[in-house]
Amino acid sequence: MRTLRVVLPAVVILAWLTLAAVGGPFFGRISEVASNDQSTYLPRSAEATQVSELRDDFLGEATGRPAIVVVERDGGLTDDDLAWTQDLADRLADLDGVDQVSPPIPSDDGEAAELVASTSGEVDETVAAMREASDDDRPEGLGVWVTGPAGFTADLVEAFAGIDGFLLVVAFSAVFLILLVVYRSPLLPIVVLATALIALTGAIVAVWWLAKVGAIDVNSQVQGILFILVIGAATDYSLLYIARYREALRDHESRWDATRLALRRSVAPIVASGGTVMAGLLCMLLSELNSNRALGPVAAVGIVFALAATLTLLPATMLAIGRAAFWPRRPKYGDPQPDFTAPDAKGFWPGVARLVSRHARAVWLVTTGALLAAGLGIVVLDADGVPQSDxxxxxxxGRDGQRVIGEHFPAGAGSPALVVGADDDLTALADAARDVEGVSDVVAVSSNSPTGTMPAGTDAPPFPIPTLVPLEPTVVDGQVMLQATLEDAPDSDAAEQAVLDLRDAVRAIDPDALVGGYTATMLDSDAASIHDRTVIIPLVLAVILVILMLLLRSILAPILLVASVIVSFAAALGVASLVFLAFGSPGADPAVPLYGFVFLVALGIDYNIFLMTRVREEAAHLGTRPGILRGLTVTGGVITSAGIVLAATFAALAVIPVLFLVQIAFIVAFGVLLDTLVVRSLLIPALSYDIGPAIWWPSKLWRDERAGRGGADAPQHSHGRDAAHGRHASEASDPLV
Incomplete structure (x- = not known):
């Protein structure tokens, strides 16, 4: 047995260290399997996706995302400017990743010109090369920008560039400082963070291979959330285990016995919490939007590794280190467990418990009212989508270049709407499209030209080709593709309305006509996001409710817990809406409320699980109301610490300069603090205390207390620490009332 106690933890630690050594290099490689192309976010059934898949057949080699190089000089372009622009077009055409480049297209006012290029391969690298080439021998005073869909994609990739390094440094630094303050021990924070980092390494390796074989999709947005989620969850679960281990070290001299006891008491709430998070996240698999659907399995993989590391690596490490891990405040065998429920108990949490016991109804009514009032801020939330430029x-x-294009050209130049319809209806489709308000011009697509050709039967000059190019439209399976240049910026509300009107107009000619392109992709993405939050939010609630009912063996308590988290989420979103408005936010992506809800409900319910499983444990031998007070006091410090750590971890997402992640960072961080400091500390204990034993209805615990068999009359042997330190049945009475 002694050999097993040495060999088993050694094998566990060695196995995890091996995984860390093998998986370390994958931190820098996950971008190899990630994609930030917005068109890949859509389901295959989306109209914009169908058009995107047909695009290759019509455009031949010119299938990449378009990049637009725009040059501008106040007062008008000079001959030298135009000559340099033509030379730039020739140099861009020679770059790797640039398929075709149009000739310079001057603006009507003579102050600007643009080049339309088709890119392929690694778009960020291609755009970076184009921007570097645009700086070579540039005439003094001439402004040059690389924009268009390719330019915006490159900017997005650059914004995510710090996700492998800077984000992790900020997150780990914040967690380390908090743990140092909480434990006042130099070693414990290192043990906890090492556990989280190794868990994250394992998750990254698993996600990399799953993405490599095509089982899941990954983008930088999901990647960032994975990092934060694993760090936060692993730290939370570690804090709960360490709290139980500290208690066990006071009751057992043997570290092995203390480890067994700590695991036995912490496995159920930790697994239940992790299972709840995974179940909520896996509901995302029913999402229409690929980016939302990708989050489910990726995050679930992360939670699996967080759970595995917390329940194997951490106990093995703490077993090996023993009481020294808590230095300089080592728990000693035989020290009495602190009785926070004693009438003269000092400290913050005994004070909270006394407040709850004396004014339970007032506490839960006031906190509920305050949360509901905060939730009224939702009325100012604009979550119908934001322009790509924001x-x-x-x-x-990319944003600066788009602004210049809008000043001198139709703002949608270079990012046209694409119409696919019957070849026999070519002229009618072109005329119908041109009559749509917000459409500047329409040309038919030819695989021999990156900019198209004039539709048959029309006298309108093709745009953006400066001179008529006599090319034949490409016909594929009896269909043609038209490019409709939009008057407004492709990511504007006006452009989206033009695409909606365009779809109606062309379908009046050909019911099977499809409209895609950059604007249509954004439009369909927003529609899919709205659908997802309508479907997934109720499903997440139902799944979590069932899990809680199984865990607590009650109906009433789970309903109240879920209701409390809903109110907490509404308050967090309401406050966030007011903050976004105050800081001049252009709005929010439709997925922001969905992501915020899934994380806050799944993670926020964790703290209620930690609390109520401990309350149920204490209620079995103390009675419900004393059990509530004891559960609140003994878990107060650890759960609050866990909440602050998780809030700080999610707040670290704000270092990535992407609006979506900054908004998610605030909503989740603020919401977790609400759940930890208000809902779990005041609302749930006060409401449960006011209801009393009926909170467990219809479980055996409720029936026993109702029949007078629970509480102080329950056997004491189930809590060895109480018997060992002389707790008597008379102490089961509520000392705080």
Missing amino acids: VILGQSD
Whole structure:
């Protein structure tokens, strides 16, 4: 047995260290299997996706995302400017990743010109090369920008560039400082963070291979959330285990016995919490939007590794280190467990418990009212989507270039809407499209030209080709593709309305006609996001409710717990809406409320699980009301610490200059603090205390207390620490009332 106690933890630690050594290099490689192309976020059934898949057949080699190089000089372009622009077009055409480049297209006012290029391969690298080439021998005073869909994608990739390094440094630094303050021990924070980092390494390896074989999709947004989720969850679960281990070290001299006891008492709430998070996240698999659907399995993999590391690596490490891990405040065998429920108990949590016991109804009514009032801020939330140009915070060459295009050209130039319809209806489709308000011009697509050709039967000059190019439209399976240049910026509300009107107009000619392109992709993405939050939010609630009922063996308590988290989420979203409005936010992506809800409900319910499983344990031998007070006091410090750590971890997402992640960072961080400091500390204990034993209805615990068989009359042997330190049945009475 002694050999087993040495060999088993050694094998566990060695296995995890081996995984860390093998998986370390994957931190820098996950971008190999990630994609930030917005068109890949859509389901295959989406109209924009269908058009995107047909695009290759019509455009031949010119299938990549378009990049637009725009040059501008106040007062008008000079001959030298135009000559340099033509030379730039020739140099861009020679770059790897640039398929075709149009000739310079001057604006009507003579102050700007643009080049339309088709890109392929690694778009961020291609755009970076184009921007570098645009700086070579540039005439003084001439402004040059690389924009368009490819330019915006490159800016997005650059915004996510710090996700492998800076994000982790900020997150780990914040967690380390908090743990140092909580434990006042130099070693414990290192043990906890090492557990989280190794868990994250394992998750990254698993996600990399799953993405490599095509089982899941990954993008930088999901990648960032994976990092934060694993760090936060592993730290939370570690805090709960360490709290139980500290208690066990006071009751057992043997570290092995203390480890067994700590595991036995912490496995159920930790697994239940992790299972709840995974179940909530896996509901995302029913999402229409690929980016939402990708989050489910990726995050679930992360939680699996967080659970595995917390329940194997951490106990093995703490067993090996023993009481020294808590230095300089080592728990000693035989020390009495602190009785926070004693009438003269000092400290914050005994004070909270006394407040709850004396004014339970007032406490839960006031806190509920305050949360509901905060939730009224939701009325100012605009979560119908934001322009692509506003997604990136800070400097963006793509955004600046789009502004210049809008000043001198139809703002949608270079990012046209694509119409696919019957070849026999070519002229009618072109005329119908041209009559749509917000459409500047329409040309038919030819695989021999990156910019198209004039539709048959029309006298309108093709745009953006400066001179008529006599090319034949490409016909594929009896269909043609039209490019409709939009008057407004492709990511604007006006452009989206034009695409909606365009779809109606062309379907009046050909019921099977499809409209795609950059704007249509954004439009369909927003529609899919709205659908997802309508379907997934009720499903997440139902799944979590069932899990809680199984865990607590009650109906009433789970309903109240879920209701409390809903109110907490509404308050967090309401406050966030007011903050976004105050800081001039352009709105929010439709997925923001969905992500915020899934994380806050799944993670927020964790703290209620930690609390109520301990309350149920204490209620079995103390009675419900004393059990509530004891459960609140003994878990108060650890759960609050866990909440602060998780809030700080999610807040670290704000270092990535992407609007979506900054908004998620605030909503989740603020919401977790609400759940920890208000809902779990005041609302749930006070409401449960006011209801009393009926909170467990219809479980055996409720029936026993109702029949007078629970509480102080229950056997004491189930809590060895109480018997060992002389707890008597008379102490089961509520000392705080």
